[in-house]
Amino acid sequence: MFSADTEQWARDTFHHSELGDRRRSKRLVQLASSLANHLGQSLVQSLKSPADIEAAYRFTRNQAIDPQAIAEAGFAATVENTKHYECLLALEDTTSLEFSHSTVRGDMGHTTSNNYSRGMFAHSVLLFAPHEQHVVGLIEQERWTRNIKDYGKSQNHAKRPYLEKESYKCERASRAMETRLGEGMSKIISVCDREADLIEYLAYKTSNQQRFVVRSMQSRCILESEDKLYQYSASLTDAGMRTVQVRQKGGRKARRAVCEVRYAPITVKVPSNKKGEPVELYYVGCQEREQEKGLNWHILTSEPVRSKEEAERILDYYEKRWLIEEFHKAWKSGGTQVENLRMQSKENLERMVVILAFIAVRLHQLRYLGLNKEEAEKQSCEMILSPQSWKILWSKQEKRKPPKKAPSLYWAYINLGKLAGWYDSKRNGRVGWERLWEGWFILQTILEGYLLAKSLDL
Known part of the structure; x- marks a missing residue:
């Protein structure tokens, strides 16, 4: 099921990997986690340092790793x-x-x-x-x-x-x-x-x-x-x-x-x-x-x-x-943007295609949870968002102090869309793929900035 913690999700999904070397499996988990946090972004955009970027490209180019x-x-x-x-x-x-x-x-x-x-x-x-x-x-x-x-x-x-x-x-x-x-x-x-x-x-x-x-x-x-x-x-x-x-x-x-x-x-x-x-x-x-x-x-x-x-x-x-x-x-078009990949060979491309397929399932789980309004209103948004994440989203969207109890999953689904500029013009409460993943990406970016500022005591 859907996990709010992308690192935990990546470990749960790929910890069975048999790639011939434990370091490759560890890199796979790190790469999947970064890509899941930066939906639709390239390797360069989703990774934090030149060293991480180079390691990711070595992984995708490694002919010993079978997709x-x-x-x-x-x-x-x-x-x-x-x-x-x-x-x-x-x-x-x-x-x-x-x-x-x-x-x-x-x-x-x-x-x-x-x-x-x-x-x-x-x-x-x-x-x-x-x-x-x-x-x-x-x-x-x-x-x-x-x-x-x-x-x-x-x-x-x-x-x-x-x-x-x-x-x-x-x-x-x-x-x-x-x-x-x-x-x-x-x-x-x-x-x-x-x-x-x-x-x-x-x-x-x-x-x-x-x-x-x-x-x-x-x-x-x-x-x-x-x-x-x-x-x-x-x-x-x-x-x-x-x-x-x-x-x-x-x-x-x-x-x-x-x-x-x-x-x-x-x-x-x-x-x-x-x-x-x-x-x-x-x-x-x-x-x-x-x-x-x-x-x-x-x-x-x-x-x-x-x-x-x-x-x-x-x-x-x-x-x-x-x-x-x-x-x-x-x-494809609404989330991980798999068709925008740029790789030097079919094998390199296929490694990324596979990873993005499982990330797409994760996004699919998020959206389906939100589409089922009756059930989503009964569930806590902490099914998909960490306490820090939903409190940042609340402050951004509600413009007031977060409540002690986490709001509903449906609230998170709607407000992730609104964060990306979605407006319910059709009155059907259905956030499209593009707005949903864009809202998720914006929230992750805000969260990363907050955590960085906190670590520097700014």
Whole structure:
């Protein structure tokens, strides 16, 4: 969970690191702590002395340090945290990291349909506790670059073996999680978007008794009807209505969608061009009827769905997918600014990319705590701020003597945003990523100045 003390957080996250030398592990903790205290800043801006800056650059350039070893330390810390929960959603998604700086572009591959784009891909799995409403941490992340010479290879996608396709990443992620979690895998429910709707993946998950919720990408053939799945779903009995909050994305405005809910057990046939046995699943549909191009979810799951309440629970799980997208925002444009990194090689870059991924999770935890206003108002702000920090923030924002009892977590969340110039113009109480990390940075800067002045008796 979120720790107010960045040094303690860095130790908790990376103390498992096996980098071949204890001094490297110590440097990793120091580097992560400094970067977490100076979100979005470069190495030069986040470190205090020329010696620290040089040591940090030596760390990122050290070919003996495997970026995956850094990641495994963070994953191990997440595994420890899973022991506190009975049910966890493994929210999965893929994003691209694009780098424009000329020094590293030569080591990168293409990331879009534009052959001139350069960067890497990352498939991340973020654990979320649905009952406790906690962002727990990263449990898996795979990073890769495409070979520029293979640009356009997707045209031959259907002819390539499953194990050679990028889409195998979903099964690979599940295998990695099972290796790390062992018996704890039984409490994990993978929640994936349409990229995971592969008959091989569905068969793997069911045959290994792994739990999942996957949004359907295609209307599959099923044993229950001569019609395909989507047509069959229209014949199912309406189980009631559900209101879904459609989130703003790109040019799409946020809105409330009123949907019909349907559910049924189904058996998915294996496509004629592939081998295997039919896969027994449960189907949950959530369709908006009042708009021609409205919300339309077809969900496949291993979880038993025999009632409206169980169908609603599956939809609740799927709706939490936005949290992995918010992690990407914290990692990229809204927090650690990972795409602004300037390194001399792909390996150097990847070491920093991994460290910043775990810092982004920390920022994500902070923001999610604040977004849950009802719970955040019950919690003390000392969950995220030291006594000195919140008292400085209080004096800066409230212009009066701090109270004896620490104010609420929600107060801290709102006032960190206000410290960076945020104004609740939309009246929704949601501080954006940029203002939140900027407010955090400003507060840390003020705190450092205060501590320096105090040490000099100014």
